[in-house]
Amino acid sequence: MADFTLAPGSPGHSLSHPPTPASRASRTTLERVEQAWSALAPTRRRLVVLGGVAVVAVGVAAAIVLSLSLAAAIVLVGFLAGAAAVVDQHEHRLPNTLLGTAMCTVLVAAAIDGGWTLVDVAVSLTMAAFPLWAVRYGKGLALGDVKYAAVLGAAAGLVHPFAGLLVAWCATLAAGVFALSTRRRRLALGPWLWGGYVAAAAAAVVFVQVLEMGGHSWPARP
Numbered sequence: 512m513a514d515f516t517l518a519p520g521s522p523g524h525s526l527s528h529p530p531t532p533a534s535r536a537s538r539t540t541l542e543r544v545e546q547a548w549s550a551l552a553p554t555r556r557r558l559v560v561l562g563g564v565a566v567v568a569v570g571v572a573a574a575i576v577l578s579l580s581l582a583a584a585i586v587l588v589g590f591l592a593g594a595a596a597v598v599d600q601h602e603h604r605l606p607n608t609l610l611g612t613a614m615c616t617v618l619v620a621a622a623i624d625g626g627w628t629l630v631d632v633a634v635s636l637t638m639a640a641f642p643l644w645a646v647r648y649g650k651g652l653a654l655g656d657v658k659y660a661a662v663l664g665a666a667a668g669l670v671h672p673f674a675g676l677l678v679a680w681c682a683t684l685a686a687g688v689f690a691l692s693t694r695r696r697r698l699a700l701g702p703w704l705w706g707g708y709v710a711a712a713a714a715a716v717v718f719v720q721v722l723e724m725g726g727h728s729w730p731a732r733p
Contacts, residue, residue, distance in 0.1 A: 563593060572720070580620050585669055588616055588708075589705075592609070592613060592704075595610060638673065638676040
């Protein structure tokens, strides 16, 4: 459960109460996404659309330095993660179905690319998830946030093994600055993690492209 959310009555909080566990269980994941999208304010809808455009742009750039299967996986995970972030904003919960599908996508793409890519994915996953897992108790973070960070870190690892650290860093820094500037004590972390994934993947792609232009690669492979 992603309970690092806006407290009821605070600015920007939905007027409707989050669905109960029983009502969530009676709906499919697609229905949950559709309802969450309908509940979004117009401004937030535009942000989601811009995020989707950014995901596609990162995928196109990634196709220059990575295989098409990896680039496609980065885009697909970006869309699945975006849908999960929308649901988290509405329900304060991240759908396991979307997270599981995204992780399977990453693992299949990594396995097709080779053993070293699987290693990169594991390293990046750990770098994204461990910081959130280490501070989750008593800090308003739930296991859903950690799982979500793990999936996004794994996907970013398709580009570079250290990209997962950037996912967590970008998300927590941006969310912290926003919370301080708006004086909000609680925020849904899912949307910020999604933004961190897009930013981390973009930065990693640029980094790899710059290295390849100089005739280098990192990390070096035997």
